[in-house]
Amino acid sequence: MNKNLKNAENDGISESPSNCTYCYTLTCSLRIESTSSSKKKTPINAKNAILTVGRNSNRKIHLQIELKTSQTGQPAVVSYDATDSVVHLQNVANGKCTVELPSMSIMLQMFNCAPRKLNVFMKSLQAKLDIMKAEKQPISAVSKSFSRPPAVFNVLSPLTVGEMRRVKKLREPSSLASGASTSSNGSKTVTTPKRRNSTNQNLENRILNRSISLKRMTSFARCDKEQSEALTSLKPLKDAPSITERIQLTNEQKSVVRCVINSRVSVFFTGSAGTGKSVILRRIIEMLPAGNTYITAATGVAASQIGGITLHAFCGFRYENATAEQCLQQVLRHTHMVKQWKQCAHLIIDEISMIDSEFFEILEYVARAVRNNDEPFGGIQLIITGDFFQLPPVTKDNKEPVFCFESEAWSRCIQRTIVLKNVKRQNDMEFVRILNSVRIGKCDQLSADRLQALSQNEFPAHVIPTKLCTHSEDAERINQTSLQNSEGVQKTFHAYDDSEFNDAKCRTIAVKTLVLKEGSQVMLIKNLDVFKGLCNGSRGFVEKFGENGNPIVRFVAQNVAIEIRRSKFSIRVPGSDVPYIRRQYPLQLAWAISIHKSQGMTLDCAEISLERVFADGQAYVALSRARSLAAIRIIGFDVSCVRANSKVIDFYKSIENDYNLNDDDDDRLSISSKIKRFRSI
Known part of the structure; x- marks a missing residue:
């Protein structure tokens, strides 16, 4: 392996894959195609390739590719000038991306990438290109490709604080009066609204993780004005791979x-x-x-x-x-x-x-x-x-x-x-102590008295706590009976599915047909905004339906009414290169739910029936769905329901x-x- 690239594998990414705030080396499968209509060449396919972003001896940004050729079995290294690169990110969530090099009439198709690394790799590249273009460095009319890498090739260094501030400034509306400008390669760039200053510690994450960079890297080179404006209005990518991007791991x-x-x-x-x-x-x-x-x-x-x-x-x-x-x-x-x-x-x-x-x-x-x-x-x-x-x-x-x-x-x-x-999940230390004991099948008298006293817990009048049932048929019966007894306006929402979506093969929590009424007790089944408390398990009720028919839900913990729109539920199905998609409102009826189906959820408020516990760990799962003792009401608690397998x-x-x-x-x-x-x- 080329020595520089070997070092790049260690030094070209941030110090922690769990953090991954910058990335200049990417391992993936690669297809190199000619886009020239006059000089068609046989595409090159490589199952394992290493792409590295660096600078050559002229300080120009290059994409260096190392791949093993089938003819010799030895690594081959080629380097392309990336100055005029056009990036297509529509499938980045699926670990795929296409990069066009117009001056070379070449297209690089990357696939089987780690989605998060691919996302950060492209953002890192774009940030460096933004700085280079702002410095108005001359760009050759024709880029040269090398049969071997340049004599000097250095992997790009992480963005300095000064560079990050410069990229931030370049993307502010004040830098581009019209909101969009044409870069030196003719591709359009889009700026973001001004944001308040932050500390140096968070600056790198803000520059590299901001969703607008995904929009600005989408190709505008071949779009007319109308198409360009349509593209700039697209919502930022909010599904995978950035699902945990804003969550800081411990x-x-x-x-x-x-x-x-x-x-x-x-x-x-x-x-x-x-x-x-x-x-x-x-x-x-x-x-x-x-x-x-x-x-x-x-x-x-x-x-x-x-x-x-x-x-x-x-x-x-x-x-x-x-x-x-x-x-x-x-x-x-x-x-x-x-x-x-x-x-x-x-x-x-x-x-x-x-x-x-x-x-x-x-x-x-x-x-x-x-x-x-x-x-x-x-x-x-x-x-x-x-x-x-x-x-x-x-x-x-x-x-x-x-x-x-x-x-x-x-x-x-x-x-x-x-x-x-x-x-x-729980900040209530008394609750954590009780849960730790219940988990291993123990419940002392102090804990038992505390749990039995929870039968008197009261909740706001407009919110009925979700009933956690030991048996799924009980939960279904409660939901349907409660829905029928509701007197509000009823609406039925049918899911929008891909043509390939098959309910027998693609089991998803989002139902094909969702029936709601004004006053229906509902629960989110997908994280919408974790930092605002709108996450999987958040409870509320349908206050009304908006002018466009969307349900407006008032959530308990936040006491705010939010218009809920359809969300995308994607499922990776074996044998398919792309995930199957269902678009449905991320809600389910929440008068009741079985303890089995609640596993993995965090509930805002719950009424737990433990009279018919039949499995080890069932009481523990039910209790641990809540964040605090104040969020649960327990019916039929007895120490005998606390069980753990020896x-x-x-x-x-x-x-x-x-x-x-x-x-x-x-x-x-x-x-x-x-x-x-x-x-x-």
């Missing part, structure tokens, strides 16, 4: 992301409810290549929260009453399933507590057999999360559940176990005493050995 959470991205080992990270497992998982998804990363969860509700599918839908077989070999044959009968298994490099599994040992063993066997790879799980990196103290696998005839961690496959596959300690208690004792985020390899092996010893007890 050091503990960053350590998990670094472990997954840098070490590439199979990781299980766990922790009590509210420790940020979902936030970490979304950040990891943004950092992994979209083309060979498969996102799954144990349930459809959990999968829809992270834009994935159920693990059962991914695997391609039904394992009830089937042997491992029979499951393998089911997969081999379908070419697209075989291709999917072979293509998968990273498999994400959420809510692992609900996956049983037998299913996990068969999955691991099928992975090795289909991929013809004897490494654990066929060489696929597993990123697994969940809390075994929460809901266990569903069993028939009240049989004792057998958890994943009890299987031989678990001890073979999981190379790193991380336990999160810092609770972020095998889970022993498992967590075996890992919590041993793990350390900075352990060396020998220590990690000792953890794996201890898990094996635990399984044999």
